[in-house]
Amino acid sequence: MQKILFFVVGMTLSMVCTASSMVFAYNENGQYTDILGIVGLVEESSWLCRDDPSVLCRCHPSLMKGLVASIDYQKGSNIPLGFVFETREGAQYINLPTDLRSELSNAESGWISALVKKRTTLLIAAEMCGAGGKAIYAKDIYSRKMVEKSGLKW
Structure with missing residues (x-):
């Protein structure tokens, strides 16, 4: 029997303090067996952009289910910059927060990879920003295992 435990990792993102949580699966001996998700990668745009009326600051929430097609890494790093995500609606490029790479330890960054x-x-909860919502930022990332364990129909 596996248990799900939320492990909170404090990170500073884009000059706004937010906490990301990594969701791990544990075995009966209390050992990590898998990462099931990461929540709170970026703060909602409504908080970040409350004083900025520009088009680039108008973001809309989106929920996407799909397959990771390819991943971009910064040279010399094991943390993704972003990835191409194939959904029923077509391929989308999903950005990860740039400050994420400087705020994580090697052990924490390995879990993202x-x-x-x-x-x-x-399953990704994202913020679609910019003209036409073409700049997409991952807010929460859930594995198929996490969704299935929650009892939701995949």
Whole structure:
């Protein structure tokens, strides 16, 4: 029997303090067995942009289910910059917060790479920003296992 436990990792993102939570699966011996998701990668745009009326600051929430097609990494880093995500509506590029790379330890960053892998099915809560919503930022990333364990129909 596996248990799900939320592990909070404090990170500073874009000059706004927010806490991301990594959701792990544990075995009966209390050992990590898998990462199931990451929540709170970016703060909602309504908080970040409350004093900015520009088009680039108008973001809309979106929920996407799809497959990771390819991943972009910064040279010398194991943390993704972003990835191409294939959904029923077509391929979208999903950005990860840039400050994420400087705020995580090597151990923490390894878990992100374990979750966001090529040919992995994910559920992503995102903010679609900019003209036409073409700039997409991952807010929460959930593995298929996490969704199935929650009892929701995949």
